[in-house]
Amino acid sequence: MLSFRRALVAAAFIITALYFITRSTSPTASPIAVEYPKSESNPESNPPSDPRQQSDSTASSSNDAVLASEHRHHQQQQTSPEGQQTLRDTSRMTLYDKLEYHFPYDVETKFPAYIWQTWKWTPAHGEFQFRDQEATWTDQHPGFVHEVITDQVAVHLIRLLYASVPEVLEAYDALPLPVLKADFFRYLILLARGGIYSDIDTYAIRSALEWIPSSVPREAVGLVIGIEADPDRPDWKDWYSRRIQFCQWTIQAKPGHPVLRQVVSRITNQTLTRKREGSLKGLNNKSVIEFTGPALWTDIVFEYFNDPRYFDMTQSSGLIDWKNFTGMENSRRVGDVVVLPITSFSPGVEQMGSKDYDDPMAFVKHDFEGTWKPESERHIGD
Ligand SMILES: *[C@@H]1O[C@H](CO)[C@@H](O)[C@H](O)[C@H]1NC(C)=O
Ligand SMILES: *[C@@H]1O[C@H](CO)[C@@H](O)[C@H](O)[C@H]1NC(C)=O
Numbered sequence: 325m326l327s328f329r330r331a332l333v334a335a336a337f338i339i340t341a342l343y344f345i346t347r348s349t350s351p352t353a354s355p356i357a358v359e360y361p362k363s364e365s366n367p368e369s370n371p372p373s374d375p376r377q378q379s380d381s382t383a384s385s386s387n388d389a390v391l392a393s394e395h396r397h398h399q400q401q402q403t404s405p406e407g408q409q410t411l412r413d414t415s416r417m418t419l420y421d422k423l424e425y426h427f428p429y430d431v432e433t434k435f436p437a438y439i440w441q442t443w444k445w446t447p448a449h450g451e452f453q454f455r456d457q458e459a460t461w462t463d464q465h466p467g468f469v470h471e472v473i474t475d476q477v478a479v480h481l482i483r484l485l486y487a488s489v490p491e492v493l494e495a496y497d498a499l500p501l502p503v504l505k506a507d508f509f510r511y512l513i514l515l516a517r518g519g520i521y522s523d524i525d526t527y528a529i530r531s532a533l534e535w536i537p538s539s540v541p542r543e544a545v546g547l548v549i550g551i552e553a554d555p556d557r558p559d560w561k562d563w564y565s566r567r568i569q570f571c572q573w574t575i576q577a578k579p580g581h582p583v584l585r586q587v588v589s590r591i592t593n594q595t596l597t598r599k600r601e602g603s604l605k606g607l608n609n610k611s612v613i614e615f616t617g618p619a620l621w622t623d624i625v626f627e628y629f630n631d632p633r634y635f636d637m638t639q640s641s642g643l644i645d646w647k648n649f650t651g652m653e654n655s656r657r658v659g660d661v662v663v664l665p666i667t668s669f670s671p672g673v674e675q676m677g678s679k680d681y682d683d684p685m686a687f688v689k690h691d692f693e694g695t696w697k698p699e700s701e702r703h704i705g706d
């Protein structure tokens with residue numbers, strides 16, 4: 325067990341390291357300046373110069389379809405014109421606006437080269453049992469900063485990152501189960517710092533540099549997600565909470581992404597509401613999927629796709645829902661979000677159209693061993 329002091333020192337070290345890594349202009353110390361090489365996994369016969377202008381790719385094309393064609397994405401306004409933040413009184417802002425103020429989103433920045441993982445122990449600890457998995461992330465991502473963060477360090481890291489948003493800290497402290505905190509942590513770290521979060525029991529099969537099809541410009545994407553479940557069967561409700569369920573064991577994001585901002589606002593609000601009502605004790609393992617887990621994650625991603633603040637709904641040909649993603653075999657982009665097919669983050673499950681681990685679209689392998697997730701959240705047959 326880490327002592328409080330050691331945890332604090334570790335958290336301070338990580339923050340300091342991040343500060344220098346992100347602020348430094350010296351080319352030797354900027355692992356965030358990652359260039360995405362051309363992906364060979366997804367040959368495009370005829371790449372459009374601007375995929376948003378491609379209008380008929382959604383129907384049956386086997387290439388990477390761009391759903392965004394008529395579903396136009398508004399470029400988000402910067403908090404201030406020069407990208408410079410003026411000091412403002414944030415006390416009267418809604419939590420959502422406060423998070424936007426402290427963690428502004430700029431889709432044109434590069435994906436930060438961080439890999440975040442959490443576990444009870446660091447890899448230096450004798451009891452750490454995910455060495456093979458952990459090594460695949462390091463091997464596939466030279467130059468990335470890779471951190472395995474313990475629960476105790478996580479507490480201090482969140483306190484430092486969210487010092488100016490005390491309601492988030494109050495909610496994090498109030499969450500009554502480790503699994504809820506672990507879910508919340510991934511959204512918090514990605515909102516504040518961006519990069520890749522992946523559960524400790526995942527293997528990286530392919531480098532994240534290859535996750536996005538080469539035809540998609542990196543400066544137009546701020547979030548990369550995968551499909552956990554696409555149960556095309558009449559009794560799907562007996563097994564899954566949503567007809568399409570996005571996974572949250574692996575997520576890549578640029579800092580400040582509005583989906584993360586919304587998910588952090590929602591969890592904070594719900595947690596504090598329950599705290600005030602005195603009903604936090606009512607949260608049990610069965611509540612996790614809806615409260616912080618993949619059901620909440622999936623709902624908020626779909627809300628974002630249909631949010632007039634971010635998408636020009638007047639030009640859209642209809643709401644975006646599970647039907648737009650069922651059965652897909654290649655990546656699809658909606659605005660600034662790339663949705664990978666089920667094979668990418670859930671290969672080898674031998675159902676729902678998922679292909680095997682050696683498929684070129686298989687990017688990570690998730691074991692479901694190291695998560696504190698309840699049975700009900702796992703795949704059938706795991
Ligand atoms: C949660 O959000 C609702 C609606 O915005 C708001 O009225 C309420 O005060 C919030 N609750 C807490 C505890 O922040
Ligand atoms: C999503 O699918 C619906 C049909 O289910 C379709 O009407 C709509 O045009 C699709 N949206 C986009 C943006 O392709």
Ligand SMILES: *[C@@H]1O[C@H](CO)[C@@H](O)[C@H](O)[C@H]1NC(C)=O
Pocket residue numbers: 608609696697698699
């Ligand atoms: C919740 O799940 C965890 C991990 O699966 C388990 O250790 C714990 O005993 C469960 N708690 C309850 C109340 O079922």
